[in-house]
Amino acid sequence: MKIQVLLKKTSEWLNGTGPESDLVLSSRIRIARNIKGFRFPGKATSEDKKKILSIVESVVSSSKSSMLKGSLFVHIHELDDVDRQFLVERHLISPELSNASTGSGVIISNKETISIMINEEDHLRIQVLHSGLQLKEVWKTIDELDTELEKTLDFAFSSKFGYLTACPTNLGTGIRASAMLHLPALVYSKQINKVLHATVKLGLAVRGLYGEGSEALGNLFQISNQASLGMNETEIIETLSKVVRQIIMYEKNQRRYLINNNLKEVEDRVWRAYGSLTTARIITSKETIGLLSTLRMGVDLGILESHLRKLVNELLILTQPANLQKNFDRKLNPTERDIERANLIRQKLVRNSKAGKESKEDEK
Amino acid sequence: MEPEEKKLCAICKKKEAVVHYAEILDGVIKKLDLCETCAIEKGIETPTPFSMGDLVGAITERSEETCEQCGMTFDDFRKVGRLGCDLCYETFQESLLSIIEQIHRSTQHKGKIPSRFHEEKKKFTAKKVKCPPEYPVQQTPAAPFSQEDSDAMKLKKIQSLEQDLKSAISAEEFEKAACLRDELKKLKGTL
Ligand SMILES: [Zn+2]
Ligand SMILES: [Zn+2]
Numbered sequence: 001m002k003i004q005v006l007l008k009k010t011s012e013w014l015n016g017t018g019p020e021s022d023l024v025l026s027s028r029i030r031i032a033r034n035i036k037g038f039r040f041p042g043k044a045t046s047e048d049k050k051k052i053l054s055i056v057e058s059v060v061s062s063s064k065s066s067m068l069k070g071s072l073f074v075h076i077h078e079l080d081d082v083d084r085q086f087l088v089e090r091h092l093i094s095p096e097l098s099n100a101s102t103g104s105g106v107i108i109s110n111k112e113t114i115s116i117m118i119n120e121e122d123h124l125r126i127q128v129l130h131s132g133l134q135l136k137e138v139w140k141t142i143d144e145l146d147t148e149l150e151k152t153l154d155f156a157f158s159s160k161f162g163y164l165t166a167c168p169t170n171l172g173t174g175i176r177a178s179a180m181l182h183l184p185a186l187v188y189s190k191q192i193n194k195v196l197h198a199t200v201k202l203g204l205a206v207r208g209l210y211g212e213g214s215e216a217l218g219n220l221f222q223i224s225n226q227a228s229l230g231m232n233e234t235e236i237i238e239t240l241s242k243v244v245r246q247i248i249m250y251e252k253n254q255r256r257y258l259i260n261n262n263l264k265e266v267e268d269r270v271w272r273a274y275g276s277l278t279t280a281r282i283i284t285s286k287e288t289i290g291l292l293s294t295l296r297m298g299v300d301l302g303i304l305e306s307h308l309r310k311l312v313n314e315l316l317i318l319t320q321p322a323n324l325q326k327n328f329d330r331k332l333n334p335t336e337r338d339i340e341r342a343n344l345i346r347q348k349l350v351r352n353s354k355a356g357k358e359s360k361e362d363e364k
Numbered sequence: 365m366e367p368e369e370k371k372l373c374a375i376c377k378k379k380e381a382v383v384h385y386a387e388i389l390d391g392v393i394k395k396l397d398l399c400e401t402c403a404i405e406k407g408i409e410t411p412t413p414f415s416m417g418d419l420v421g422a423i424t425e426r427s428e429e430t431c432e433q434c435g436m437t438f439d440d441f442r443k444v445g446r447l448g449c450d451l452c453y454e455t456f457q458e459s460l461l462s463i464i465e466q467i468h469r470s471t472q473h474k475g476k477i478p479s480r481f482h483e484e485k486k487k488f489t490a491k492k493v494k495c496p497p498e499y500p501v502q503q504t505p506a507a508p509f510s511q512e513d514s515d516a517m518k519l520k521k522i523q524s525l526e527q528d529l530k531s532a533i534s535a536e537e538f539e540k541a542a543c544l545r546d547e548l549k550k551l552k553g554t555l
Binding site for chain 1: 445448454469
Protein backbone atom coordinates (compact mmCIF):
# COMPACT_ATOMS: atom_id res chain seq x y z
CA MET A 1 0.00 0.00 0.00
CA LYS A 2 1.36 3.40 -0.96
CA ILE A 3 0.71 5.11 2.36
CA GLN A 4 3.50 2.89 3.68
CA VAL A 5 5.91 5.67 2.62
CA LEU A 6 4.51 7.89 5.37
CA LEU A 7 5.73 5.46 8.01
CA LYS A 8 9.36 6.07 7.12
CA LYS A 9 9.25 9.72 8.07
CA THR A 10 8.03 11.88 10.89
CA SER A 11 5.33 14.40 10.08
CA GLU A 12 6.94 17.81 10.03
CA TRP A 13 4.46 19.25 12.51
CA LEU A 14 5.79 16.89 15.18
CA ASN A 15 9.23 18.50 15.11
CA GLY A 16 8.55 20.34 18.33
CA THR A 17 9.90 23.57 16.84
CA GLY A 18 8.35 26.98 16.23
CA PRO A 19 7.23 29.73 18.62
CA GLU A 20 5.86 28.56 21.99
CA SER A 21 6.40 24.95 20.98
CA ASP A 22 6.76 23.92 24.63
CA LEU A 23 3.07 24.64 25.19
CA VAL A 24 1.62 24.65 21.69
CA LEU A 25 1.97 21.35 19.85
CA SER A 26 0.52 22.55 16.59
CA SER A 27 -1.37 25.23 14.72
CA ARG A 28 -3.90 24.13 12.17
CA ILE A 29 -6.22 25.85 9.71
CA ARG A 30 -8.69 24.21 7.42
CA ILE A 31 -10.88 25.86 4.83
CA ALA A 32 -14.02 24.46 3.23
CA ARG A 33 -14.60 24.94 -0.50
CA ASN A 34 -17.17 23.65 -2.97
CA ILE A 35 -17.25 23.63 -6.74
CA LYS A 36 -19.98 25.73 -8.34
CA GLY A 37 -22.92 23.87 -9.85
CA PHE A 38 -22.26 20.46 -8.29
CA ARG A 39 -24.31 19.01 -5.46
CA PHE A 40 -22.51 18.91 -2.12
CA PRO A 41 -21.05 15.45 -1.29
CA GLY A 42 -23.93 14.50 1.05
CA LYS A 43 -26.42 14.90 -1.81
CA ALA A 44 -24.17 14.01 -4.77
CA THR A 45 -24.35 10.77 -6.75
CA SER A 46 -21.25 8.61 -6.70
CA GLU A 47 -20.75 9.54 -10.38
CA ASP A 48 -20.64 13.23 -9.40
CA LYS A 49 -18.22 12.50 -6.60
CA LYS A 50 -15.90 10.56 -8.87
CA LYS A 51 -15.98 13.44 -11.32
CA ILE A 52 -15.08 15.97 -8.63
CA LEU A 53 -12.33 13.72 -7.30
CA SER A 54 -10.74 13.43 -10.71
CA ILE A 55 -11.12 17.17 -11.42
CA VAL A 56 -9.38 18.10 -8.16
CA GLU A 57 -6.68 15.48 -8.66
CA SER A 58 -5.90 16.70 -12.15
CA VAL A 59 -5.81 20.33 -11.00
CA VAL A 60 -3.38 19.48 -8.21
CA SER A 61 -1.17 17.23 -10.30
CA SER A 62 -0.91 19.83 -13.07
CA SER A 63 -0.17 22.66 -10.65
CA LYS A 64 3.34 24.01 -10.78
CA SER A 65 3.22 25.15 -7.16
CA SER A 66 6.18 23.88 -5.15
CA MET A 67 3.84 23.34 -2.18
CA LEU A 68 2.16 20.45 -3.96
CA LYS A 69 5.22 18.82 -5.49
CA GLY A 70 5.58 15.13 -4.70
CA SER A 71 2.11 14.85 -3.16
CA LEU A 72 0.54 11.51 -2.40
CA PHE A 73 -2.90 10.81 -3.93
CA VAL A 74 -5.03 8.40 -1.93
CA HIS A 75 -8.51 7.00 -2.63
CA ILE A 76 -10.25 6.18 0.61
CA HIS A 77 -12.23 3.17 -0.65
CA GLU A 78 -8.99 1.43 -1.57
CA LEU A 79 -7.75 1.49 2.03
CA ASP A 80 -8.43 -1.09 4.72
CA ASP A 81 -9.58 -0.13 8.22
CA VAL A 82 -6.09 0.09 9.69
CA ASP A 83 -4.84 2.39 6.92
CA ARG A 84 -7.84 4.67 7.30
CA GLN A 85 -7.34 4.85 11.06
CA PHE A 86 -3.61 5.41 10.48
CA LEU A 87 -4.35 8.59 8.51
CA VAL A 88 -6.79 9.81 11.17
CA GLU A 89 -4.20 9.29 13.92
CA ARG A 90 -1.65 11.29 11.92
CA HIS A 91 -4.20 14.12 11.60
CA LEU A 92 -4.21 13.83 7.81
CA ILE A 93 -7.89 12.99 7.40
CA SER A 94 -10.96 13.49 9.59
CA PRO A 95 -12.83 10.58 11.17
CA GLU A 96 -15.73 11.50 8.88
CA LEU A 97 -13.65 11.04 5.74
CA SER A 98 -12.31 7.73 7.03
CA ASN A 99 -15.87 6.36 6.82
CA ALA A 100 -16.41 7.57 3.26
CA SER A 101 -17.10 5.28 0.33
CA THR A 102 -16.30 5.53 -3.38
CA GLY A 103 -15.40 8.97 -4.70
CA SER A 104 -13.60 10.32 -1.67
CA GLY A 105 -9.90 10.92 -1.43
CA VAL A 106 -7.07 12.84 0.12
CA ILE A 107 -3.98 14.51 -1.29
CA ILE A 108 -1.10 14.64 1.17
CA SER A 109 1.86 16.93 0.63
CA ASN A 110 5.42 15.76 0.81
CA LYS A 111 6.03 16.83 4.40
CA GLU A 112 2.53 16.03 5.64
CA THR A 113 1.91 19.74 6.33
CA ILE A 114 -0.84 20.01 3.72
CA SER A 115 -3.75 17.68 3.19
CA ILE A 116 -6.61 18.22 0.78
CA MET A 117 -9.62 16.09 1.62
CA ILE A 118 -11.96 15.54 -1.30
CA ASN A 119 -15.66 14.82 -0.83
CA GLU A 120 -15.73 14.91 2.92
CA GLU A 121 -18.68 17.09 4.03
CA ASP A 122 -17.64 19.62 1.37
CA HIS A 123 -15.99 19.03 -2.01
CA LEU A 124 -12.69 20.29 -0.64
CA ARG A 125 -11.38 20.56 2.87
CA ILE A 126 -7.90 22.01 2.72
CA GLN A 127 -5.79 21.70 5.84
CA VAL A 128 -2.39 23.08 6.78
CA LEU A 129 -0.65 21.97 9.96
CA HIS A 130 2.54 23.43 11.48
CA SER A 131 4.27 22.87 14.80
CA GLY A 132 4.21 25.55 17.48
CA LEU A 133 2.06 28.68 17.50
CA GLN A 134 2.21 30.06 13.98
CA LEU A 135 -1.33 30.60 12.82
CA LYS A 136 -0.34 33.58 10.65
CA GLU A 137 2.18 31.51 8.72
CA VAL A 138 -0.33 28.70 8.38
CA TRP A 139 -2.88 31.13 6.98
CA LYS A 140 -0.31 32.48 4.52
CA THR A 141 0.33 28.97 3.20
CA ILE A 142 -3.32 28.00 2.95
CA ASP A 143 -4.27 31.33 1.35
CA GLU A 144 -1.60 30.86 -1.30
CA LEU A 145 -2.74 27.29 -1.93
CA ASP A 146 -6.38 28.35 -2.20
CA THR A 147 -5.47 31.12 -4.65
CA GLU A 148 -3.52 28.60 -6.71
CA LEU A 149 -6.49 26.19 -6.85
CA GLU A 150 -9.10 28.83 -7.64
CA LYS A 151 -7.21 29.71 -10.82
CA THR A 152 -8.74 26.56 -12.29
CA LEU A 153 -11.53 25.61 -9.89
CA ASP A 154 -14.69 27.73 -9.83
CA PHE A 155 -15.64 27.82 -6.14
CA ALA A 156 -19.23 28.36 -5.03
CA PHE A 157 -19.34 31.87 -3.58
CA SER A 158 -21.87 34.59 -2.92
CA SER A 159 -21.05 38.17 -2.02
CA LYS A 160 -23.48 37.95 0.91
CA PHE A 161 -22.66 34.55 2.42
CA GLY A 162 -19.08 34.14 1.18
CA TYR A 163 -17.91 30.59 0.40
CA LEU A 164 -20.95 28.33 0.31
CA THR A 165 -20.62 25.20 2.45
CA ALA A 166 -22.78 22.14 3.09
CA CYS A 167 -23.25 23.10 6.74
CA PRO A 168 -24.15 26.73 7.51
CA THR A 169 -21.69 26.62 10.46
CA ASN A 170 -18.78 26.87 8.01
CA LEU A 171 -20.22 29.63 5.84
CA GLY A 172 -18.31 32.80 4.95
CA THR A 173 -14.57 32.36 5.16
CA GLY A 174 -14.98 28.58 5.50
CA ILE A 175 -12.24 28.73 8.12
CA ARG A 176 -11.68 26.65 11.19
CA ALA A 177 -8.42 27.66 12.85
CA SER A 178 -7.14 25.85 15.91
CA ALA A 179 -4.20 25.50 18.23
CA MET A 180 -3.43 22.38 20.22
CA LEU A 181 -2.27 23.28 23.72
CA HIS A 182 -0.61 21.20 26.41
CA LEU A 183 -1.83 22.54 29.76
CA PRO A 184 -0.72 20.14 32.53
CA ALA A 185 -0.07 22.80 35.18
CA LEU A 186 -3.52 24.34 34.79
CA VAL A 187 -5.11 20.91 35.08
CA TYR A 188 -2.86 19.96 38.02
CA SER A 189 -3.77 23.13 39.90
CA LYS A 190 -7.46 22.84 39.04
CA GLN A 191 -7.48 26.21 37.30
CA ILE A 192 -8.31 24.78 33.88
CA ASN A 193 -12.06 24.93 34.39
CA LYS A 194 -12.06 28.70 34.78
CA VAL A 195 -9.84 29.14 31.76
CA LEU A 196 -11.99 26.93 29.55
CA HIS A 197 -15.19 28.66 30.66
CA ALA A 198 -13.71 32.06 29.81
CA THR A 199 -12.55 30.77 26.43
CA VAL A 200 -16.02 29.51 25.54
CA LYS A 201 -17.51 32.84 26.66
CA LEU A 202 -15.26 34.59 24.15
CA GLY A 203 -16.92 32.65 21.36
CA LEU A 204 -14.22 30.02 20.90
CA ALA A 205 -14.64 26.26 21.11
CA VAL A 206 -12.61 23.95 23.35
CA ARG A 207 -12.26 20.22 23.09
CA GLY A 208 -9.96 17.57 24.42
CA LEU A 209 -7.66 16.10 21.80
CA TYR A 210 -7.99 12.49 22.85
CA GLY A 211 -10.88 10.69 24.42
CA GLU A 212 -14.58 10.71 23.72
CA GLY A 213 -16.59 13.93 23.79
CA SER A 214 -14.64 16.63 25.56
CA GLU A 215 -12.67 14.47 27.99
CA ALA A 216 -9.08 15.69 27.81
CA LEU A 217 -6.60 12.85 27.96
CA GLY A 218 -2.98 13.89 28.18
CA ASN A 219 -3.91 17.46 29.15
CA LEU A 220 -4.17 18.33 25.47
CA PHE A 221 -6.78 20.88 24.48
CA GLN A 222 -7.79 22.16 21.08
CA ILE A 223 -8.97 25.77 20.97
CA SER A 224 -10.71 26.89 17.79
CA ASN A 225 -12.93 29.61 16.33
CA GLN A 226 -16.67 28.98 16.14
CA ALA A 227 -17.99 31.69 13.84
CA SER A 228 -16.66 31.86 10.30
CA LEU A 229 -18.92 34.57 8.86
CA GLY A 230 -18.81 38.29 9.59
CA MET A 231 -15.10 38.53 10.39
CA ASN A 232 -12.31 38.29 7.87
CA GLU A 233 -9.61 35.62 8.06
CA THR A 234 -7.05 37.85 9.73
CA GLU A 235 -9.53 38.95 12.40
CA ILE A 236 -10.51 35.35 13.13
CA ILE A 237 -6.89 34.27 13.42
CA GLU A 238 -5.88 37.25 15.53
CA THR A 239 -8.74 36.73 17.98
CA LEU A 240 -7.74 33.10 18.36
CA SER A 241 -4.03 33.93 18.73
CA LYS A 242 -4.78 36.52 21.39
CA VAL A 243 -6.78 34.11 23.50
CA VAL A 244 -4.19 31.37 23.03
CA ARG A 245 -1.43 33.76 24.17
CA GLN A 246 -3.48 34.57 27.25
CA ILE A 247 -3.93 30.89 28.09
CA ILE A 248 -0.19 30.32 27.56
CA MET A 249 0.51 33.07 30.07
CA TYR A 250 -1.77 31.45 32.69
CA GLU A 251 -0.13 28.09 32.13
CA LYS A 252 3.37 29.58 32.43
CA ASN A 253 2.46 31.36 35.65
CA GLN A 254 1.10 28.13 37.04
CA ARG A 255 4.25 26.25 36.03
CA ARG A 256 6.42 28.86 37.74
CA TYR A 257 4.32 28.49 40.86
CA LEU A 258 4.73 24.72 40.77
CA ILE A 259 8.51 24.98 40.46
CA ASN A 260 8.76 27.49 43.27
CA ASN A 261 6.45 25.71 45.65
CA ASN A 262 6.12 22.04 44.70
CA LEU A 263 9.35 21.18 42.91
CA LYS A 264 9.95 17.83 44.63
CA GLU A 265 6.37 16.77 44.01
CA VAL A 266 6.65 17.64 40.31
CA GLU A 267 10.03 15.92 39.97
CA ASP A 268 8.62 12.85 41.63
CA ARG A 269 5.75 12.71 39.15
CA VAL A 270 8.02 13.21 36.15
CA TRP A 271 10.53 10.55 37.19
CA ARG A 272 7.82 8.08 38.08
CA ALA A 273 6.31 8.60 34.63
CA TYR A 274 9.74 8.09 33.08
CA GLY A 275 10.20 4.99 35.21
CA SER A 276 6.88 3.51 34.12
CA LEU A 277 7.46 4.19 30.45
CA THR A 278 10.98 2.71 30.43
CA THR A 279 10.06 -0.42 32.37
CA ALA A 280 6.46 -1.29 31.47
CA ARG A 281 5.83 -4.57 29.64
CA ILE A 282 2.12 -3.97 28.95
CA ILE A 283 0.68 -0.50 28.48
CA THR A 284 -2.63 0.84 27.12
CA SER A 285 -2.81 3.85 24.83
CA LYS A 286 -4.76 5.76 27.49
CA GLU A 287 -2.04 5.24 30.11
CA THR A 288 0.61 6.12 27.55
CA ILE A 289 -0.95 9.46 26.70
CA GLY A 290 -1.12 10.45 30.37
CA LEU A 291 2.50 9.47 31.06
CA LEU A 292 3.79 11.16 27.90
CA SER A 293 2.05 14.34 29.00
CA THR A 294 3.92 14.22 32.32
CA LEU A 295 7.19 13.54 30.51
CA ARG A 296 6.60 16.50 28.25
CA MET A 297 6.04 18.73 31.25
CA GLY A 298 9.32 17.39 32.67
CA VAL A 299 11.10 18.53 29.50
CA ASP A 300 9.42 21.94 29.61
CA LEU A 301 10.40 22.48 33.25
CA GLY A 302 14.01 21.51 32.61
CA ILE A 303 13.82 18.28 34.60
CA LEU A 304 14.42 16.17 31.49
CA GLU A 305 16.71 16.87 28.52
CA SER A 306 15.12 18.96 25.77
CA HIS A 307 15.91 16.53 22.96
CA LEU A 308 13.18 14.32 24.41
CA ARG A 309 10.47 16.73 23.29
CA LYS A 310 10.50 15.58 19.68
CA LEU A 311 10.51 11.97 20.82
CA VAL A 312 7.53 12.54 23.11
CA ASN A 313 5.64 14.16 20.20
CA GLU A 314 6.48 11.23 17.95
CA LEU A 315 5.48 8.64 20.52
CA LEU A 316 2.13 10.36 20.97
CA ILE A 317 1.32 9.36 17.37
CA LEU A 318 3.35 6.17 16.97
CA THR A 319 1.81 4.47 20.00
CA GLN A 320 -1.75 4.81 18.74
CA PRO A 321 -3.39 1.59 17.59
CA ALA A 322 -3.24 1.94 13.80
CA ASN A 323 0.24 3.50 13.70
CA LEU A 324 1.46 0.66 15.90
CA GLN A 325 -0.04 -1.95 13.61
CA LYS A 326 1.32 -0.28 10.47
CA ASN A 327 4.74 -0.37 12.06
CA PHE A 328 4.37 -4.13 12.55
CA ASP A 329 2.74 -4.58 9.19
CA ARG A 330 0.08 -6.85 10.59
CA LYS A 331 -3.09 -6.69 12.65
CA LEU A 332 -2.57 -6.99 16.38
CA ASN A 333 -5.24 -7.81 18.93
CA PRO A 334 -5.60 -5.36 21.84
CA THR A 335 -3.39 -7.38 24.23
CA GLU A 336 -0.65 -7.76 21.61
CA ARG A 337 -0.91 -4.05 20.96
CA ASP A 338 -0.38 -3.19 24.63
CA ILE A 339 2.72 -5.43 24.69
CA GLU A 340 4.17 -4.04 21.45
CA ARG A 341 3.41 -0.51 22.56
CA ALA A 342 5.44 -1.06 25.73
CA ASN A 343 8.28 -2.54 23.65
CA LEU A 344 8.31 0.38 21.24
CA ILE A 345 8.35 2.97 24.02
CA ARG A 346 11.19 1.21 25.86
CA GLN A 347 13.24 0.92 22.66
CA LYS A 348 12.80 4.59 21.82
CA LEU A 349 13.38 5.92 25.33
CA VAL A 350 16.28 3.66 26.25
CA ARG A 351 18.07 4.68 23.08
CA ASN A 352 17.90 8.17 24.55
CA SER A 353 19.26 6.92 27.86
CA LYS A 354 20.70 10.25 28.90
CA ALA A 355 17.29 11.55 29.75
CA GLY A 356 17.69 13.56 32.88
CA LYS A 357 19.70 16.36 34.26
CA GLU A 358 19.16 15.18 37.79
CA SER A 359 20.72 11.76 37.15
CA LYS A 360 24.09 13.45 36.67
CA GLU A 361 23.61 15.31 39.92
CA ASP A 362 22.90 12.07 41.73
CA GLU A 363 26.18 10.58 40.58
CA LYS A 364 28.19 13.26 42.34
CA MET B 365 -12.91 4.14 26.10
CA GLU B 366 -16.59 3.35 26.03
CA PRO B 367 -18.48 3.75 22.78
CA GLU B 368 -20.53 6.91 22.26
CA GLU B 369 -24.23 6.37 22.82
CA LYS B 370 -27.28 8.57 23.05
CA LYS B 371 -27.27 10.12 26.49
CA LEU B 372 -29.86 11.96 28.50
CA CYS B 373 -29.15 15.41 29.84
CA ALA B 374 -27.21 15.22 33.12
CA ILE B 375 -29.30 17.96 34.74
CA CYS B 376 -32.94 17.51 33.76
CA LYS B 377 -32.49 13.83 32.82
CA LYS B 378 -35.34 14.23 30.33
CA LYS B 379 -34.14 15.61 27.05
CA GLU B 380 -31.38 14.18 24.87
CA ALA B 381 -27.94 15.59 25.63
CA VAL B 382 -26.62 17.56 22.67
CA VAL B 383 -24.01 19.76 24.37
CA HIS B 384 -20.88 18.01 25.62
CA TYR B 385 -18.64 19.86 27.98
CA ALA B 386 -15.67 19.00 30.16
CA GLU B 387 -15.45 20.33 33.68
CA ILE B 388 -12.54 19.70 35.99
CA LEU B 389 -13.60 19.26 39.60
CA ASP B 390 -11.02 18.35 42.25
CA GLY B 391 -8.55 17.31 39.60
CA VAL B 392 -11.00 14.90 38.03
CA ILE B 393 -12.21 15.65 34.56
CA LYS B 394 -15.97 15.31 34.55
CA LYS B 395 -17.90 15.06 31.33
CA LEU B 396 -21.11 16.98 31.25
CA ASP B 397 -23.73 16.03 28.72
CA LEU B 398 -26.51 18.54 28.65
CA CYS B 399 -29.55 19.38 26.62
CA GLU B 400 -29.69 22.73 24.82
CA THR B 401 -31.93 24.34 27.47
CA CYS B 402 -29.90 23.30 30.51
CA ALA B 403 -26.65 24.24 28.76
CA ILE B 404 -27.89 27.77 28.16
CA GLU B 405 -29.11 27.97 31.76
CA LYS B 406 -25.68 26.91 32.97
CA GLY B 407 -24.10 29.71 30.94
CA ILE B 408 -22.43 27.38 28.49
CA GLU B 409 -23.01 29.01 25.16
CA THR B 410 -23.26 25.80 23.16
CA PRO B 411 -19.63 24.83 22.71
CA THR B 412 -18.84 22.41 19.94
CA PRO B 413 -20.31 20.10 18.88
CA PHE B 414 -23.93 21.05 18.89
CA SER B 415 -26.52 19.44 16.70
CA MET B 416 -27.40 21.52 13.65
CA GLY B 417 -30.60 19.55 13.21
CA ASP B 418 -31.82 20.59 16.66
CA LEU B 419 -30.98 24.23 16.17
CA VAL B 420 -32.59 24.37 12.75
CA GLY B 421 -35.66 22.54 13.93
CA ALA B 422 -36.08 24.91 16.84
CA ILE B 423 -35.94 28.20 14.98
CA THR B 424 -37.44 27.58 11.56
CA GLU B 425 -40.86 26.78 10.19
CA ARG B 426 -41.70 23.75 8.07
CA SER B 427 -41.74 24.39 4.35
CA GLU B 428 -42.07 22.38 1.17
CA GLU B 429 -39.92 24.81 -0.81
CA THR B 430 -37.63 22.87 -3.15
CA CYS B 431 -34.22 23.63 -4.64
CA GLU B 432 -34.26 23.42 -8.44
CA GLN B 433 -30.68 22.29 -8.78
CA CYS B 434 -30.50 19.46 -6.24
CA GLY B 435 -34.11 18.66 -5.35
CA MET B 436 -33.66 19.25 -1.64
CA THR B 437 -36.69 20.59 0.24
CA PHE B 438 -36.40 22.87 3.23
CA ASP B 439 -37.90 20.09 5.35
CA ASP B 440 -35.06 17.78 4.26
CA PHE B 441 -32.62 20.42 5.45
CA ARG B 442 -34.43 20.73 8.78
CA LYS B 443 -33.89 17.00 9.28
CA VAL B 444 -30.23 16.66 8.24
CA GLY B 445 -28.81 20.13 8.94
CA ARG B 446 -26.83 20.10 5.68
CA LEU B 447 -27.73 21.84 2.43
CA GLY B 448 -27.74 20.02 -0.89
CA CYS B 449 -25.93 22.45 -3.18
CA ASP B 450 -24.80 26.05 -3.66
CA LEU B 451 -28.16 27.08 -5.12
CA CYS B 452 -29.93 25.99 -1.90
CA TYR B 453 -28.59 29.16 -0.28
CA GLU B 454 -30.45 31.26 -2.83
CA THR B 455 -33.59 29.12 -2.73
CA PHE B 456 -33.91 29.08 1.07
CA GLN B 457 -32.25 32.43 1.77
CA GLU B 458 -35.23 33.86 3.66
CA SER B 459 -35.50 30.90 6.04
CA LEU B 460 -31.73 30.48 6.38
CA LEU B 461 -31.05 34.03 7.51
CA SER B 462 -32.18 33.48 11.10
CA ILE B 463 -30.10 30.30 11.43
CA ILE B 464 -27.02 31.98 10.04
CA GLU B 465 -27.52 34.96 12.34
CA GLN B 466 -27.85 32.56 15.30
CA ILE B 467 -24.62 30.71 14.47
CA HIS B 468 -22.35 33.54 13.38
CA ARG B 469 -23.96 36.67 14.90
CA SER B 470 -23.72 38.08 11.39
CA THR B 471 -25.22 37.54 7.96
CA GLN B 472 -22.67 39.36 5.82
CA HIS B 473 -19.42 37.87 4.54
CA LYS B 474 -16.26 39.81 5.14
CA GLY B 475 -12.98 38.38 3.94
CA LYS B 476 -11.44 36.64 0.99
CA ILE B 477 -13.20 36.82 -2.38
CA PRO B 478 -12.18 34.39 -5.13
CA SER B 479 -10.22 36.29 -7.76
CA ARG B 480 -12.45 35.21 -10.64
CA PHE B 481 -15.53 36.44 -8.74
CA HIS B 482 -13.71 39.66 -7.96
CA GLU B 483 -12.81 40.22 -11.60
CA GLU B 484 -16.30 39.56 -12.92
CA LYS B 485 -17.70 41.98 -10.41
CA LYS B 486 -15.08 44.56 -11.27
CA LYS B 487 -15.87 44.24 -14.96
CA PHE B 488 -19.54 44.83 -14.26
CA THR B 489 -19.24 47.72 -11.89
CA ALA B 490 -16.20 49.48 -13.34
CA LYS B 491 -17.33 53.03 -13.98
CA LYS B 492 -14.27 54.33 -15.72
CA VAL B 493 -13.68 51.66 -18.34
CA LYS B 494 -11.84 53.06 -21.35
CA CYS B 495 -14.26 52.26 -24.10
CA PRO B 496 -12.78 51.35 -27.47
CA PRO B 497 -13.56 53.71 -30.39
CA GLU B 498 -16.00 51.29 -32.03
CA TYR B 499 -18.31 51.75 -29.02
CA PRO B 500 -18.03 55.51 -28.55
CA VAL B 501 -19.99 57.05 -25.78
CA GLN B 502 -22.46 59.19 -27.67
CA GLN B 503 -22.19 62.88 -27.11
CA THR B 504 -25.32 64.93 -27.44
CA PRO B 505 -25.27 65.53 -31.19
CA ALA B 506 -24.74 69.05 -32.42
CA ALA B 507 -28.02 68.40 -34.24
CA PRO B 508 -28.15 69.10 -37.91
CA PHE B 509 -31.53 67.35 -37.53
CA SER B 510 -34.84 68.47 -36.22
CA GLN B 511 -35.80 67.35 -32.67
CA GLU B 512 -38.18 64.68 -34.07
CA ASP B 513 -35.65 63.21 -36.46
CA SER B 514 -33.04 63.13 -33.80
CA ASP B 515 -35.40 61.29 -31.39
CA ALA B 516 -36.26 58.69 -34.02
CA MET B 517 -32.59 58.15 -34.71
CA LYS B 518 -31.87 57.81 -31.01
CA LEU B 519 -34.60 55.18 -30.64
CA LYS B 520 -33.15 53.22 -33.49
CA LYS B 521 -29.70 53.51 -32.00
CA ILE B 522 -31.04 52.39 -28.61
CA GLN B 523 -32.58 49.32 -30.15
CA SER B 524 -29.39 48.29 -31.83
CA LEU B 525 -27.33 49.02 -28.71
CA GLU B 526 -29.67 46.88 -26.62
CA GLN B 527 -29.15 44.05 -29.08
CA ASP B 528 -25.36 44.46 -28.82
CA LEU B 529 -25.53 44.56 -25.05
CA LYS B 530 -27.43 41.28 -24.91
CA SER B 531 -24.93 39.48 -27.10
CA ALA B 532 -21.99 41.03 -25.24
CA ILE B 533 -23.33 39.68 -21.94
CA SER B 534 -24.01 36.22 -23.30
CA ALA B 535 -20.51 36.17 -24.78
CA GLU B 536 -19.22 37.26 -21.34
CA GLU B 537 -17.59 40.34 -22.83
CA PHE B 538 -18.20 42.32 -19.70
CA GLU B 539 -16.04 45.32 -20.53
CA LYS B 540 -17.82 45.82 -23.80
CA ALA B 541 -21.14 45.35 -22.01
CA ALA B 542 -20.28 48.02 -19.49
CA CYS B 543 -19.50 50.52 -22.25
CA LEU B 544 -22.67 49.72 -24.12
CA ARG B 545 -24.70 50.04 -20.97
CA ASP B 546 -23.21 53.46 -20.19
CA GLU B 547 -23.90 54.62 -23.69
CA LEU B 548 -27.49 53.39 -23.47
CA LYS B 549 -28.01 55.19 -20.20
CA LYS B 550 -26.80 58.46 -21.65
CA LEU B 551 -28.90 58.08 -24.77
CA LYS B 552 -32.06 57.29 -22.83
CA GLY B 553 -31.40 60.29 -20.61
CA THR B 554 -31.55 62.65 -23.58
CA LEU B 555 -34.99 61.48 -24.72
ZN1 LIG C 1 -31.63 19.30 30.41
ZN1 LIG D 1 -29.81 22.76 -3.79
